[in-house]
Amino acid sequence: MTHSKPKIVAVDGPAGSGKSSICDEVSKRIGWTYINTGALYRGVGLLALSRGIDLNDSASLAAMVDEIAPGLAWRSDERSLWYKDRNLTLEMNSEQAGYAASKVAKQAAVRDCLLPVQRQLTLSAPKGSLVDGRDIGTVVFPDADLKVFVTASLEERSRRRMHQLGTDTEPQALEDIRKGIARRDERDQGRDTAPLKQASDAVVLDTSDLSMEESILALIRLLKERDLVG
16 A cells, blocks of 8 residues: 655744644644654764764765664654664753754755655654754755744743753853854854745744643644644
């Protein structure tokens, strides 16, 4: 039996906007597959660091990606990225992983190597896929059934990141995190290859003043309005 093409919802947005948490929970509620493409870049960055590869060395990074690609696996049921028997997800939330991801994501050769991996994971979904990242609606799936750009103010994204890291009691923590996210935004938006930007036909979902539950329900409403779910 031929596997029919699943419904695809492309969800883009800056770091800390909540898109990953929203997509994760929505996919559970509607029975779809969730693909976190940012995890792939974080995983590549972590592996490059562990091998002592210069994050600005495009040729070496591309060669590493070619080598590791067959061993990368996204376990959608666990929301985890593995390289062979190593669970990379355990290291994903570190600032080091985020920095490495933004550096390797600038390399066109790396993005070219990971593009078919992202598409294969998405198209193998049995029903539908919620795919989040920085360039899903503009590069990876420009023909997605729905494109959503999830955003939030820099201040709100900083507070969320601080809470995630558990550094609420450190007086300088919020300002340091805010500066880090601002630098990340600048790198993501300014890179030459597949910069972070809102697709012209994307629906904007601003979560600055929304709780997580409100954000989840807002995305589900969008899916229902497009008749993608019942």
